[in-house]
Amino acid sequence: MFLLEDKTYLWLLLIIPVIILLFGMLVIWKKRTQRKFADKELLQKLSPERSLGKSVLKVVVLSLAIASLVIALANPQFGTKLETVKREGVDVVFALDVSKSMLAEDIAPNRLEKSKQLVTQIINNLASDRVGIIAYAGSAFPQLPITTDYGAAKMFLQAMNTDMISSQGTAIKEAIELATTYFNDEDQTNRVLFLISDGEDHEGQVEEIAEEAAREGIRIVTIGVGTAKGGPIPEKRRGVTQSYKKDNSGQTVITRLNAETLKEIANAANGEYIDGSVTSEVVEQVTTILQNMDKKEFESQQIAEYKSQFQWFVGLGLFFLFLDILLLERRTSWLKRLNLFNEEK
Numbered sequence: 001m002f003l004l005e006d007k008t009y010l011w012l013l014l015i016i017p018v019i020i021l022l023f024g025m026l027v028i029w030k031k032r033t034q035r036k037f038a039d040k041e042l043l044q045k046l047s048p049e050r051s052l053g054k055s056v057l058k059v060v061v062l063s064l065a066i067a068s069l070v071i072a073l074a075n076p077q078f079g080t081k082l083e084t085v086k087r088e089g090v091d092v093v094f095a096l097d098v099s100k101s102m103l104a105e106d107i108a109p110n111r112l113e114k115s116k117q118l119v120t121q122i123i124n125n126l127a128s129d130r131v132g133i134i135a136y137a138g139s140a141f142p143q144l145p146i147t148t149d150y151g152a153a154k155m156f157l158q159a160m161n162t163d164m165i166s167s168q169g170t171a172i173k174e175a176i177e178l179a180t181t182y183f184n185d186e187d188q189t190n191r192v193l194f195l196i197s198d199g200e201d202h203e204g205q206v207e208e209i210a211e212e213a214a215r216e217g218i219r220i221v222t223i224g225v226g227t228a229k230g231g232p233i234p235e236k237r238r239g240v241t242q243s244y245k246k247d248n249s250g251q252t253v254i255t256r257l258n259a260e261t262l263k264e265i266a267n268a269a270n271g272e273y274i275d276g277s278v279t280s281e282v283v284e285q286v287t288t289i290l291q292n293m294d295k296k297e298f299e300s301q302q303i304a305e306y307k308s309q310f311q312w313f314v315g316l317g318l319f320f321l322f323l324d325i326l327l328l329e330r331r332t333s334w335l336k337r338l339n340l341f342n343e344e345k
Contacts (some may be wrong), residue, residue, distance in 0.1 A: 001076055002061065002077070003076075003077050003306060004071075004072055004074040004075065004076055004077070005074065005075035005076075005308070006074055006075060006076060006098065007074060008075070009070055009074040009076075010071075010074055010075040012066075012068060012070045013066075014300045015147075016032040016063045016065055016066055016067060018078070019059065019062065019063060019066075020059065021064070021316075023055075023056075023059045027055070030191075037104065038204055039159055040248050052086065057215055058166075058324055060090075061320050061323050061324045062320070062321075062324050063318045064316075064320045065126060065319075065321045066191050066317075066318030067077070067263055067310070068100070068313045068316040068320060069313070069316075069317035071310075072113045072310040072313035072317060073310075074310075074313075074316045075310045076308070076309050076310060076313065077306035077307060077308050078306065078307060081259075084144035088128060088295040088296060089126075089127065089129035089130060089131045089190070089206070089295055090190040090191075090192060090290050090293050090294075090296070091129070091132075091139040091146060091153055091182070091183055091190060091191050091192070091296070092126070092129050092130065092131050092132070092192055092194065092195045092290070093131070093132040093133070093134060093146070093182050093183075093191075093192070093194070094114075094119050094132070094133050094157075094194050094287065095124075095133075095135075095136055095140070095172075095175040095176070095179055095193060095194065095195045095196065095197075096115055096119065096133065096134065096135055096136070096139070096157075096160060096196050096197075097112075097115070097136060097195075097196060097197035097225075098112065098136065098137050098160055098162050098164060098165060099137040099138070099159065099162065099168055099200075099215045100135075100137075101198055101200050101233055102115065102160055102162060102197075102198060102225070102246065103233055103234055104198070104226065104230065104232065104234075104255045105230030105231055105232055105234065106226055106227045106229060106230055107225060107226055107276075107277065108200045110282065111225045111226050112160075112162065114225050114262060114276065115196045115213040115223075115225050115276070116157055116158065117279060118162065118194065118196065118223065118225070118276055118282050118283075119133075119157055119194075119275075119281055119284045120154055121279055121282075122194075122282070122283055122286050122287075123150050123154060123157075123297075124150075124155055125283055125287055126150065126270065126290075127288075129151075129290065130148050130150070131144075131146070131147060131148075131150065131153045132144055132145055132146040132147065132180075132182045133153060133156055133157060133160075134178055134180075134181075135164055135165060135181060136171050136172070136174060136175040137158055137162070137165040137167060137171065138164070138166075138167025138168045138171055138236040138295040139165060139171050139174055140167060140171055140174035140175040140178040141164070141165055141178075142175070142182075143156050143160065143171055144156045145182065145191065146183075147175060156333060160163065160317050169312045169314050170315065172195065172197065172265065173206050173209050174195065176195075176210060176213050176220065177209060178192045179213070179218065180213060180216060180218060182345050183216075183217075183218060186197050186204055188297060190220045190293050190294045190296045190341060191217055191219065192219045192220075192221060192271075192289070192290070192293065193213070193218055193219070193220045193221070193261070193269075194221050194222075194223060194286070195220060195221070195222045195223065195265065196223045196225060196276065197222070197224070197225065197262065198224065198225055198255065198257050199224060199254070199259060199260075199261040199262040200255055200257075201259030206261070206264075206265050206268075206337050207265065207268040208266055208267040208268075210265045210266075210268035211269065213269050214268065214269040214270050218269065219269060219270055219271050219293075220265060220266055220268075220269035220270075220271040221271045221272055221273075221274060221286070221289060222262035222263070222265050222266045222271065222272075222273050222274070223262075223273075223274045223275075223276045223282060224254070224257050224258075224259045224273065224274070224275055225257070225276040226256065226257030227256070227257055227277075228256055228257055228259070228292045229256070230254045230256030230257065231253050232244035232245065232252050232253065232254060232255075233245040233254065233255055234251055255308050256296075259273065259275075270296060272289070274286070278294060281342075302303070310332065
């Protein structure tokens, strides 16, 4: 088994035909110039030791040196053995509240952006777990199915906003029901749902569906984002706050973190509640939870173990360079006796 770590360097091999072309042009130019200077017999008397064959050999050796060094740069690797690698982890689904109340700025920069930061940092600390994302407000919407592509997960996460679901509210029940469809293996014991929300304006009957999820082996961990003091909900246009949301009586609506509801959901599903105020503490608690859960084998595959062998080509390249230096463009006595290039004596 053989591979090149970086094939881009192979483009440098184009130097070799350029050198050969330049050498050919130089030989033609020298012959024409010498003919103008003297005839063939006179040139033979003036420089009896000159050798075209030696010049060709020098170009060949130089080309081999360049080729060897270029291959060394590409880092050739040879497979030594096959290993079976197993991927084990936990199925993690993030259900992110994207209702208008998540625009409140009682936690910087606002609740929604803080939630995105939390999920991003959690994903950054995952090892081999699979992740999925759900967006919910007045209804729940699958944002990303279960995947091991963390880059895609973070890309979809950053695209989430409060305008992606038209119906408002906090349909936690629907989010939990949708999350159960992400886990299709009834025997799995490594399923966890992270509900990130301010807990406000939910539709009720959440504990019942949470208990049902627990019976199916889904653990629910709730993360509360916001403060008990709360804050108004800004109404923005092109990123600039124009006003704040008001109720039917014209009073500014103050949205507050409803931690009690989130705690009840977590307790009903054998989970726990996490305060989302400090990112590092959230990530630490989530990491502990995931480490203590059973791991399931997602996939196993055979991979070849490769070892770099560039040093041999470096040595070969240096050998050819050294040989090129030793080769003079005039005949040497031992080569003259061998007449390798069938040159006239």
